[in-house]
Each structure stands twice: as structure tokens, then as C-alpha cells.
Amino acid sequence: MNSKIVGRMLKVRQAIGISLGSIASAKLRSGLTTLxxxxxxxxxxANISLGESFNIFFEEEINAQGSNFIIIYSQEPNLFYNNELQIIKKTPGISRVSPIKQQLGxxxxxxxxxxxxxxxxxxxYEDTANITMESGSFIRxxxxxxxxxxxxxxxxxFDRNISARSSIDITLRxxxxxxxxxxxxVKGIIKSLNTSFVGGGIDRDVSIFIPVSTINQMLEEDDFSAxxxxxxxxxxxxxxxxEVDRRLARNFGVSSRDLDDEDAKPYRIFNQAxxxxxxxxxxxxxxxxLVAVALISLLVGSIGIMNIMLVTVTERTSEIGLMKALGFSSTDILILFLIESVILSLFGGLLGLAVGIGGAxxxxxALGLPFLYPGYVFEIGVFVAVIVGVAAGVYPANKAAKLAPVDALRHE
Incomplete structure (x- = not known):
């Protein structure tokens, strides 16, 4: 192996050893610096992990509300009838559709x-809304x-629990x-999803489902609300x-150029995607x-490392002069202080990774969310720690490297 390369490797190892010794000699100060x-x-x-967890949580909640669902609801009374139901049913790609009529009773x-x-x-509706029965069966x-x-x-x-095959009276105005x-x-009890998202505006846990033909018969109406x-x-x-949007718009006389104008249509449509x-x-x-707020803490931490390194340069001025007198170059001094800064930052970064994952x-x-720890978080933590260490150590290291040997040795 080339002797120059060996010499450089030894210098790096020496710099790491010296840096570790300097950090160990002021444990409390070093610990507070990395805080x-x-x-x-x-x-x-923690915030990256929480963001991923919320994404998965929302996806699971929405998927629980229905399979590949498309919801169309009217903006005006007496808008949807059997004609609109047939238009949606005949749209290519539609496998099932249920009209909805809702009223407080x-x-x-x-x-x-x-x-x-x-x-x-x-x-x-049982299939489109992913209905699962706790007991009994869904209506036909x-x-x-x-x-x-x-x-x-x-x-x-109610004071008394309702079971399948019980009878209830329903009054509509x-x-x-x-x-x-x-x-x-009562034909069946619907199993609770225990979700916070209510798809289509219907909370199945607190609703009673009856045939749409029956509710229209009771109300003496024949339209649907959605x-x-x-x-x-x-x-x-x-x-x-x-495609459903285009067909319904054509049915209500909405021109194709106004298809993207929600105010031009008497209905609204959205889907699972x-x-x-x-x-x-x-x-x-x-x-x-939250990550932007957290970056402020990183900025404060980097300033802390810079301050402590500047103090270290002042305290070790005589030592720097002696090292230069013994043949250490300005580059060696620069590397020495940069390594010390990076070690402090990297140690804080690794500890922060553990604390962040544990906190997430x-x-x-506690929130009942799925815990998700993306693998790239580790790389981000280490990378950010090294970048912070280098950025915070450049100025103090450069200041130390530029000290004149004679002036440094005379410093008290």
C-alpha cells in the first residue's frame, strides 16, 4: 500500500481519536450540545413516520367504506329518478349501484x-358499501x-338491546x-367499523336501512337523493x-365545455380515488x-454545535499552536475540528433516530394508528446529522486552521 495513503489513514484515525478524547473530556457540555x-x-x-401512518390510516378507513365506490348526490330536490338510475347502471364499468333516500325518522x-x-x-348497497353483518342478514x-x-x-x-327478528316501528314525516x-x-345487525370517516355522509352505526321502494312508498314519493x-x-x-359524469351531464343538458364547472351541474360526483x-x-x-417546525430545532442544534466548537477553538488555541509547531498542517487542523463537529452531530442524530422512532x-x-417506520428515515436521519455537523463545524474549523503558530502558542 502506498505510504502516503497509509499516512493519511493514520492521520484520520488520529483525528478521530483526538476528537473523541476532546468530547469525552467535557461530557456534560458535549451532551448539552447534542441535545x-x-x-x-x-x-x-417522528413526524415523517406519523405522516406515513396517517396516510395508511386514511386509506384503510376509506377502503372500509366501500369497494371502488362512486357517489353521486343531488344539489336540488326531485332531481334523481329511475331514469338516472338506469343511466348509471348502463355505464360501462359499473358493476353495482344502489339509489339512496335518507330522512330523519x-x-x-x-x-x-x-x-x-x-x-x-x-x-x-351491501356490496358497494362493504357492509358486514354482526348477526342476521342485510335487506333485499x-x-x-x-x-x-x-x-x-x-x-x-335504547334501554333494551335490539336483536335480529325483533320488531320496531318507524315513523316518517x-x-x-x-x-x-x-x-x-329487524333482519340483521350491521357490524360496526369503528372508523371516524363517514363515507357518503351515512354513518352505518347509527342508521336504520330499509328498502328504498318502501321509504318512497311511505313518503309518497318516487325520487332519490343520491x-x-x-x-x-x-x-x-x-x-x-x-363517464358517469358525462352521461348525467348530457341527461341534464349540461354542455361538455361546462363539465368541469361544478356550479353548472345540479349534482356532485366523487369517487374513492x-x-x-x-x-x-x-x-x-x-x-x-410539522417537519418544517422540527427543522427549526435542527437549526438551533446546529447553532449550538457551532458555538461549542468556537469555544473549543478558543480553549485549545495553545494546543493548536503546538500541533502546528510539530508539523500539523492547516488542513489537518481543519479536518480535526470538522470530525469533532460531525461526531457530535452524528451521535445526536443516532440518538434522535431512536427517540423519534420510539416516540412515533x-x-x-395511543391514537390507534398503524405504526409505520419507512426504511428511508434512517438514511435521512444520518444524512441530516452529517450535513448539520459539517455546516456547523466549517466556520470554527476554518478559524482554527488559520491561527498562526506563534500567536497560538503565546495565547493564554
């Missing part, structure tokens, strides 16, 4: 009355006076102020949604904001 880096790196790592069980959302749907189109009720309606709303009451047989559709697969959901994109943007914005795990567990 800012620890906090900064920990905050960055009064449910009576053992003489106890409660205001509860009554939702009229068809049997297709031919089930005129059958109901499927949410978990909280069955177990929390007509436009003229009159009321219509019918008795329904449609809950499902595309064949998630890859085509946006394309299918756009749209919701996922919006929630991911929200999670990313929140994460980026504790927070996600």
Missing part, C-alpha cells in the same frame, strides 16, 4: 322513541318491511306535515366516474408543516 440535534432529528423522524322500540336516520337502499329488494340496523342503534340507543308509521322486522355505485376495479374508478387523494394531501400537508410508536399506539 438540540437529538430533539430536531427525533421530531423530523322516529324509531319506536318497546314504547321508547328515538330520532334516527332512516336510509332507503337496495340490496346492492323484495323485503318490503324489513330493516338492517346499525350496531349503535341495536346496542346503545310527509311534506304536508302528516306522519306515516309502519312496523319493520346513488352509491361501484366500478369493476379500483384502477378504472376515475375513468368510470368521469378522489377521496384518497384529498386525504393523502391533507396528511402530507400536516406532515410537511407511542403516539401511533
Amino acid at each position: 438540540g440535534i437529538v430533539i430536531g432529528i427525533a421530531a423530523v423522524v 322516529v324509531a319506536t322500540y318497546f314504547s321508547q322513541k328515538k330520532n334516527i336516520d332512516i336510509v332507503g337502499v337496495t340490496g346492492d 329488494d323484495q323485503d318490503a318491511f324489513s330493516a338492517a340496523i346499525g350496531s349503535k342503534v341495536a346496542n346503545e340507543k 310527509l311534506e304536508g306535515g302528516e306522519t306515516m308509521t309502519r312496523t319493520f322486522k 346513488f352509491f355505485a361501484m366500478s369493476d376495479n379500483i384502477e378504472d374508478v376515475e375513468e368510470v366516474s368521469d 378522489d377521496v384518497l387523494e384529498q386525504t393523502n394531501q391533507l396528511a402530507d400537508t400536516l406532515r410537511n408543516f 410508536y407511542i403516539i401511533t399506539t
Whole structure:
């Protein structure tokens, strides 16, 4: 091996040894110096991890609400009828669609009355909304006076729990102020999703589902308030949604040039991909904001390292003069102080990584979020720590390297 290379390797090892000795000789000061880096790196790592966890959480919550869903809801009364239902059904790529009619009603069980959302749907709603039954079964189109009720309606709303095959009375108010009451047989209890996102504006846990034909019969109406559709697969959901939009717009006389103008259409349409994109943007914005705040801690930490290195240069001025007198070059001195700065920062970065990952795990567990630790976080933590160490050490190291040997030796 070339002797010059060996000499340089020895100098680097010597510089590391000297730097470690200097750090060890002032443990408390070194520890306080790295505290800012620890906090900064920990905050960055924890916030990146939390951002990824929120993304997964939102995705799981939205996917639980339906399979490849497309929701169309009216902006005007008496807008959707069977004609619009057939238009959506015949759109290529649509596998299922359920019309929706929703009204606040009064449910009576053992003489106890409660205001509860009554939702009229068809049997297709079970698949499009990913309905899972806790007991019994979901309603079918031919089930005129059958109901499927949410978990909280069955177990929390009334003093006595409701079970499958129980009977409940449902009262709806007509436009003229009159009321219509019918008795329904509970066909099944819907399993709770325990989610915070309510897809399509319907919270299944606190709703009662009955056939849409029955709710229209009771209200003496024949329109729908919305449609809950499902595309064949998630890859085509946006394309299918756009086609449904075009067909409905043509049906209502909206020109193709106004298709992107939401105010020009009497309805609104969105799909699973749209919701996922919006929630991911929200999670990313929140994460980026928190990371930006955490970077302030890193800036403070880097200033702390710079300050301590400047103090170190002052304290070791005579030592620097002696080293130069013994033949150490300005480059050697520069490398020595840079290495010391990087070691301090790298130590703080590694400790910050551990604290950040641990903090993210504790927070996600407390919030009931999935814990996600992206592999690139480790690289980010180490890279940022090294960059901070170099940036904070350049000025003090350069100052030390430029000291004249004679002046340094005379320093007291």
C-alpha cells in the first residue's frame, strides 16, 4: 500500500481519536450540545413516520367504506329518478349501484322513541358499501318491511338491546306535515367499523336501512337523493366516474365545455380515488408543516454545535499552536475540528433516530394508528446529522486552521 495513503489513514484515525478524547473530556457540555440535534432529528423522524401512518390510516378507513365506490348526490330536490338510475347502471364499468333516500325518522322500540336516520337502499348497497353483518342478514329488494340496523342503534340507543327478528316501528314525516308509521322486522345487525370517516355522509352505526321502494312508498314519493355505485376495479374508478359524469351531464343538458364547472351541474360526483387523494394531501400537508417546525430545532442544534466548537477553538488555541509547531498542517487542523463537529452531530442524530422512532410508536399506539417506520428515515436521519455537523463545524474549523503558530502558542 502506498505510504502516503497509509499516512493519511493514520492521520484520520488520529483525528478521530483526538476528537473523541476532546468530547469525552467535557461530557456534560458535549451532551448539552447534542441535545438540540437529538430533539430536531427525533421530531423530523417522528413526524415523517406519523405522516406515513396517517396516510395508511386514511386509506384503510376509506377502503372500509366501500369497494371502488362512486357517489353521486343531488344539489336540488326531485332531481334523481329511475331514469338516472338506469343511466348509471348502463355505464360501462359499473358493476353495482344502489339509489339512496335518507330522512330523519322516529324509531319506536318497546314504547321508547328515538330520532334516527332512516336510509332507503337496495340490496346492492351491501356490496358497494362493504357492509358486514354482526348477526342476521342485510335487506333485499323484495323485503318490503324489513330493516338492517346499525350496531349503535341495536346496542346503545335504547334501554333494551335490539336483536335480529325483533320488531320496531318507524315513523316518517310527509311534506304536508302528516306522519306515516309502519312496523319493520329487524333482519340483521350491521357490524360496526369503528372508523371516524363517514363515507357518503351515512354513518352505518347509527342508521336504520330499509328498502328504498318502501321509504318512497311511505313518503309518497318516487325520487332519490343520491346513488352509491361501484366500478369493476379500483384502477378504472376515475375513468368510470368521469363517464358517469358525462352521461348525467348530457341527461341534464349540461354542455361538455361546462363539465368541469361544478356550479353548472345540479349534482356532485366523487369517487374513492378522489377521496384518497384529498386525504393523502391533507396528511402530507400536516406532515410537511410539522417537519418544517422540527427543522427549526435542527437549526438551533446546529447553532449550538457551532458555538461549542468556537469555544473549543478558543480553549485549545495553545494546543493548536503546538500541533502546528510539530508539523500539523492547516488542513489537518481543519479536518480535526470538522470530525469533532460531525461526531457530535452524528451521535445526536443516532440518538434522535431512536427517540423519534420510539416516540412515533407511542403516539401511533395511543391514537390507534398503524405504526409505520419507512426504511428511508434512517438514511435521512444520518444524512441530516452529517450535513448539520459539517455546516456547523466549517466556520470554527476554518478559524482554527488559520491561527498562526506563534500567536497560538503565546495565547493564554
